[in-house]
Amino acid sequence: MDSARPTGSPGTTGTARTTRAPLPPLRRRLGPVVGLLLLSPICAEYLIGYLEVMGRPVDLLIGLLLLAPLYGTAAVLIREVLRRTGRGWPSILLLSAAFGVIQAGLVDQSLFNPDFVDEPSWDLERLPTAIPALGISANHVLDFVVGHVIWSFAAPIAVVESCAPRAAERPWLGRVGIGVMVMLYGLAVLVFLHEHTKHFMASPAQLGATAASAVALAAAAFLVPRCRAPRRSGWVPAPWLAGSTAVVLMTVHHVLPASRPGTVSDLLVLVLLGGLVARWSVRAQWGRAHALAVGGAALVTNAGLAFMVEPLGEVSYTAKYAANAVLMAGVLALLFWARRRPAGTVAPQDGAERRVDTGVRGGAA
Template identity: 55%
Template sequence: MPAIPAPAALPRSRRRWAAVAGLLVLSPISAEYLIGYGESTNRPLELLAGLLILAPLYGTVAVLIREITRRTGRGWPTILLLSAAFGVIQAGLIDQSLFHHEVDAGDPDWATEPQHTLIPGLGVDASNLLNYVGGHVIWSFAAPIAVVESCAARIADRRWLGPAGIGVMVVLWALGAVLVFSDAASDSTAGPAQLSGAAVVAVALIVAAFTVRPTSGRSSAKAPSWWLGGGVTGVAWCASQLLPATWVGTTVNVVAMAVLGWLLLRWSRSPGWGRRHVLAAAGSALVVRAGLSFLVEPLGGVDGAVKYAVNAAMLAGVAALLLLAARRLRRGEPSTC
């Protein structure tokens, strides 16, 4: 009996568009849905409809950050700095959540906690600044980019879009940003100085993204196993989400993230570091995000059984996606980055 031929691989153009579509969807899911705080958590159709706004707002930025970085031959420092810049743009200029301090008495306790780390004169809460901007860096952009690139490892370092595709992403982002801005503007309490300051910081981060150069030296120490690296990063992600919103908690959080950044930089320069390590670090962030959703009380009245079912479905989806990415990496795709 003749052997049945294996299914043909997707044409390169289709693989690129599949990767773009995956990142467009994973970015907003990671940013907004995995943690399960939304009042539509128990309404799957509303979650799907929400992607029509969130994918242009988050997903297009993730795609553009990845595309710009790969086209210019740069690496993760550029991705992280551009992610921070768009985190400031998102939280400081578009939805202006950095400057919104009013609370609804009917919200859960986590949403009505007093702000203990308000920075005098700036009208910005340090804990919220770390949570919003740092959250965008990790969960909105960097982790989704790493996971999708692992799923598409054969084209991870290549361009995914042409000029027309980039133009479409820019237009979609602009439309989403205008829609969210117009909705948030009526409740905005940000003054001109605060908005100008956010714009200056965002521009500075963008300039730094194209100025920073990766160090050329290599570390003599061998990189840890990918599962150990994923475990360390997972503990750090979990701590960053659970530390209290106080000056002590915020300070510990900043120090922990700085130490983690130093470790990742050191490991990435060590022999044996590869795409599995990147996937482990990014995947642990998604797992932590989805796992902690079981502890979060959503906004609005959400039935407990439905909430936990949605949380479990999200966690299972993350596990399936990471298994797929790991399988792709084991099938002989490039292992270094």
């Protein structure tokens, strides 16, 4: 997973000699990059079905083109940086949290804007856990940041990597590609920041605290040890059980009330979910199928709950349910296809070929 790492057999010692492994062929990289650029905003904004444009295909497509530079580029950069430095899912979750804090606290500033959405439901979710001294709602902080961690970044990364197993642990972009992603993300941030701060701007103290939190989370992501072989031993559930557990915990996260007891319970549920993923993913039994199962669980959970979500604004329910059904069918087809993808032979960073396994054992996520 490192872009440069010592040669030799895993778990042995000796003279270290570093080499830079070449990028996979363009045909293996272009599809995953485009797929992640598109799947990230779909998971972030469309699957749960709350937008008033649900059921208007043209508006959904236009929105996707606008959202991909904000969500998709961030997901690609998170994945690229951490795969290049040889880090796994604990680091992906932490760096995703940093980008989630940036998105909700600095870009659209939904964490601080009491009138971000002109709907009664906004105050119903915000006021029970409001902290006036900080200008935030504990429930909103948890919902927005965790929503970005799971649905904007981590789950799309897991699913797209499973669709391209032969390139899953390798860099997808060269310097030019990374530069393009950074440029697109920066432009998107400027556009959305300008749009959302026309009538509201968080205080300097709020913006400073948000930036400091994002930096701390990003630093923590790089303090997590790199993935090294041999990996830890220990029990890991079968992929179907890991995925089922994730579906249950994510569903509980969504349905808990926006009260103080509900928010505390939600925090405990999410800590349990994150702790299980972090614990399982560093063990030898964790494979590509586990990552797909947990990431796919996030997509299925939101696509299923979307049928019960009340959308914002005036929406044709016939069109909304049709859109929900199409998205659910698309999710199931994508997960089925990803699960059926064959294992491939890749040239890892140490120069020796090995197999990437899509089953229970295999490539580290």
